[in-house]
Amino acid sequence: MTPRQRLWFFVIAAAGLAACYLWAFAGLPGFGNYPGPYGPAILHEVIGRTNATGVVSAVNFEYRGFDTVGEEFILFTAAAGMSVVLRRLRDEREEDSSPAAQAESREIPATSAAVRVLTLLMVGPTAVIGWWLATHAQTNPSGGFQGGVILATAFFLVYLSGEFIVFRRLRPDAVIDASEAIGAGGFAAIGVTAVAMSLPYLYNYLPLGTIPGAISSSGTIALISFLVGIEVASAFVLIIGELLDQTLLRQAAGREGSS
Amino acid sequence: MTPNAVMDILQVTVLVLVAAGATVVVRTRDRVRLVLVLSAYGMLLAILFFVFQAPDVTLSELTVGAIALPLILLLTIAKVRKPQ
Numbered sequence: 607m608t609p610r611q612r613l614w615f616f617v618i619a620a621a622g623l624a625a626c627y628l629w630a631f632a633g634l635p636g637f638g639n640y641p642g643p644y645g646p647a648i649l650h651e652v653i654g655r656t657n658a659t660g661v662v663s664a665v666n667f668e669y670r671g672f673d674t675v676g677e678e679f680i681l682f683t684a685a686a687g688m689s690v691v692l693r694r695l696r697d698e699r700e701e702d703s704s705p706a707a708q709a710e711s712r713e714i715p716a717t718s719a720a721v722r723v724l725t726l727l728m729v730g731p732t733a734v735i736g737w738w739l740a741t742h743a744q745t746n747p748s749g750g751f752q753g754g755v756i757l758a759t760a761f762f763l764v765y766l767s768g769e770f771i772v773f774r775r776l777r778p779d780a781v782i783d784a785s786e787a788i789g790a791g792g793f794a795a796i797g798v799t800a801v802a803m804s805l806p807y808l809y810n811y812l813p814l815g816t817i818p819g820a821i822s823s824s825g826t827i828a829l830i831s832f833l834v835g836i837e838v839a840s841a842f843v844l845i846i847g848e849l850l851d852q853t854l855l856r857q858a859a860g861r862e863g864s865s
Numbered sequence: 866m867t868p869n870a871v872m873d874i875l876q877v878t879v880l881v882l883v884a885a886g887a888t889v890v891v892r893t894r895d896r897v898r899l900v901l902v903l904s905a906y907g908m909l910l911a912i913l914f915f916v917f918q919a920p921d922v923t924l925s926e927l928t929v930g931a932i933a934l935p936l937i938l939l940l941t942i943a944k945v946r947k948p949q
Contacts, residue, residue: 755928
């Protein structure tokens, strides 16, 4: 194909794509006009039916709870895969004896006082915000996923402040593994419990409370959001922790090599 | 100005900013700088979702786009980077 032929090929294909694109655009509903039947139907009945004012959470953890179980296990599998790929085999040692790696083993400068104070001050508020988001899915647009990530961020702030030893002590692998399993398994177990009570999978069988939007309202929605928060926080601490270990392992290997 | 007109202007402004931000992300070549630009772009996307009245997606985008993804990318770069 000569460059000239190629150019013609491109022009024809681009013109065809542009025509189809514009044709599709012309058929779109007006901006902000949702033509589907489900949105209005759910908005009409969701609060009366679930006592949850966090409508998005109600959809996520009840109407399409089965989808959310799948998404939860995607994260669970990703974290598990990460630990398998990045595990340190018994006879494995990271070796890098190049002069560059030796130069890397110089003393790492201590974290500055400003960073230490700032990050340590943020640990408490960050943990509270994460916890609050994970436990208030039934009342507002928060949810276990967002809360879990922010909760995990509190751990990384401890690391960022230079408190490596405290950071390691805060995340014993056994505890993190267990809490991740409890979060993921708990979600699935709530669904199976409903089946055992001869109800549909993930049916909201807990008392819904009396006041819409109260903390104690919405039955399984609040419980599932909390479990998702635990799972997501553990998964992120696990994933980032593995990566941090890898980076620290490298630095440690470099330091051993120089001495 | 009616509240609707203000909202329209806000939405168009944020859309233009997001398009510009995406271009900057694609045009950035240095890896570490790219992660920082990407984090700022995640922030911009969060504002976009907020302006279009999706507070729950805003929260997800804030946590994933502005915190989790840059953190994972930075650590990965630190791991694979050739010592200089």
